[in-house]
Amino acid sequence: MPSVIWMDLTAGAGSLDQFVDGEATVRGAALVSTRLSRPAEEWYLEPLSEIRIGATEFSEQDRKLFSVTQFTTAAGRKFSVPYAVATRPARGRRVWRAKAQGAQANC
Known part of the structure; x- marks a missing residue:
């Protein structure tokens, strides 16, 4: 059953680890930019192309070394949200990646 998860990135970045073991699946992802408490009419949706957790x-x-969740938007903008102090370097695990445009057209 499809569901929508709405979470604050700063508070929720670490909780995305629930998708690492493969029991739950991300089918699509986007950010809602609320533009610092502006009216909802000024919010916009920014699709993501990849989410990587544990880097x-x-x-x-x-x-300090921090564990972060890395986000890449469809437009190519990359940013990270730290959620814990890390003890050793890690590349992280990709929990979601958008299909390439050509692959979507062939589905």
Whole structure:
């Protein structure tokens, strides 16, 4: 049964690990930009092309290694949301990737 999950990225980035073991599947993903508490008429949907969880990135500011969830938008913008302090470097695991445009047309 399809469902929609709405979560705050900062608070929910680590919870995406539920999709790593393969028991649950992500079928599509997008970000809703609320533009800092502006009226809903000014919100917009930004489709994602990939979500990777458990990667690590070093923060120069904090001088620590963090586990992050990495997001890539369909437009190619990349950003990470830290959710925990990490003990060792990791590439992370991809929990979702959009199909290529050509592959979607052939479905």
